[in-house]
Amino acid sequence: MSNWPFRFLHASDFHLETPPFGVDEVPDHLMELFLAAPYRSAERVFDAALAENVDFVVLAGDLLDSRRTGPRGPLFLVEQFERLAQRDIRVYWAGGQIDPPEAWPPSMRLPKNVYLFAQGEPEQRVHRRADTAVARLIGASRLPQGRIKPQAFDPEHSGVFSIAVAHGRADLESIKASRVDYWALGGHHSRRTLCESMPTAHEPGSPQGRWPEEAGPHGYTLIDVDLERNVELKPASADVLRWETQRLVIGEEHTADGLEREMAGRVESLRQASPETDFLITWHVAGSGPLADALRRGTASGELLARLRDRFGQRRPAAWSVAVSVEPPARHRAAWYDEDTIRGEFLRQIERLSRESNESLDLEGFLSDASADGPARDLLLKTPEASRTNLLREAAALGVDLLFGEEAGS
Ligand SMILES: [Mn+2]
Structure with missing residues (x-):
């Protein structure tokens, strides 16, 4: 018809x-x-x-x-x-x-x-x-x-x-x-x-x-x-404002300058594709090595964020960096998992919990009485698979850091 x-x-x-x-x-x-x-x-x-x-x-x-x-x-x-x-x-x-x-x-x-x-x-x-x-x-x-x-x-x-x-x-x-x-x-x-x-x-x-x-x-x-x-x-x-998420994976050889150059390249391609747009960029950095470790602890990622804002965020159209988040590594150095130390014991425990996803993490005990019925508790009890993995990775990275500190490297 x-x-x-x-x-x-x-x-x-x-x-x-x-x-x-x-x-x-x-x-x-x-x-x-x-x-x-x-x-x-x-x-x-x-x-x-x-x-x-x-x-x-x-x-x-x-x-x-x-x-x-x-x-x-x-x-x-x-x-x-x-x-x-x-x-x-x-x-x-x-x-x-x-x-x-x-x-x-x-x-x-x-x-x-x-x-x-x-x-x-x-x-x-x-x-x-x-x-x-x-x-x-x-x-x-x-x-x-x-x-x-x-x-x-x-x-x-x-x-x-x-x-x-x-x-x-x-x-x-x-x-x-x-x-x-x-x-x-x-x-x-x-x-x-x-x-x-x-x-x-x-x-x-x-x-x-x-x-x-x-x-x-x-x-x-x-x-x-x-x-x-x-x-x-x-x-x-x-x-009139566009959110973007950019993920970068860094390795052993990466330097801070190299990472910043890669980020500048990403900003450049966003701008070329859409020159009139103001961007709001969230950066996710993943990977392992000395640079990744440095970014995970202390003030390094905050300083990187400040430099990115300064370099690309000020003029209009802007490429304003919202955050730099550094993902915890999926696994630490293999030898650590076998050693007879508190760190070794700790990492083996984390690994077991990652394998056995039905086992409760028993986190309630760590929450103060005041928050026992609050949203934090709900969150912990209903933690879905993806955030459980992430939580365990964060815990592993933090634990390794607290137990051996910077001199350990990875
Ligand atoms: Mn709606």
Whole structure:
């Protein structure tokens, strides 16, 4: 069946109420950018809708928590919606966890080009160009604790390209079985495509990463639909600050200068790939040898961090180093595990605990009474596999250090 070729923009999770977080120190020259990042990245999404001349915009929830933004949040959105209204671009919005329809301040009228889907049963709206149907939008705002029920989004009529708009989790098998052509989903803060085609199910993620875990570009997605209803996803970035994680492995021969040269190289390639972007870099250094040992103890990693900030963090666009973390070695010098010393006994004990992952680490005894019911206890009792390994590695490194000190080397 023939169809109009058309283009729309899919975005979600603006989270206007949440500035970036997860850093111990924001330098003065990046402060303003930090505070403005949620709004500025969202504004770039609307800029793109205008520049790309889209037929309409689909917003899949979690745009703002209006209790936490105060009037600034809704005012900003109304302003942006009005920019689109002037060009006759409609907006289809399904609320998520923080923006159910009733949370919108009643005193602030949404412009007429915006359709905010109600909660519960999905509603169907046909988008028209002149008098011809272009797409059928099937949307619902999220119910509290609700999962998406893909069966409820069945298009009333087939023929015209159908787009489901919803926020939250859904069972992928039911999505695949649905008659919807494109699932415009929201909720996941990093971009991902759950299903490539027939149907396409996509989450554009938040236009701005919020913390070190949300590394890499963030933005929105443009979707081109051709005469044969083929879908082409065009991801684009809108973030004004970009989190990056860089991991380096060092060996016996590494010098401090050599490591810094490698870091400078990484900064250079980030800048070349995206010259306008301000980066926030978390460095992970792994490996063994004298340099790794030196970085693990004392002030060396702090000094390295200060130099990196000084060299690359000051000018704009900045490459600001958030932290340098040095991973503990997976294993220490082999001979130590056999020696008849406290260190040998200690390392053999750690090794046994790493092998026998079901054995409790019995850490509760080390917690003071005051913290006995607190989050630290929960954390220790429910320590998942990856952090158990890490905990044991940290303990081994610390133990070796305390028992023999620097003269031991490794
Ligand atoms: Mn969200």
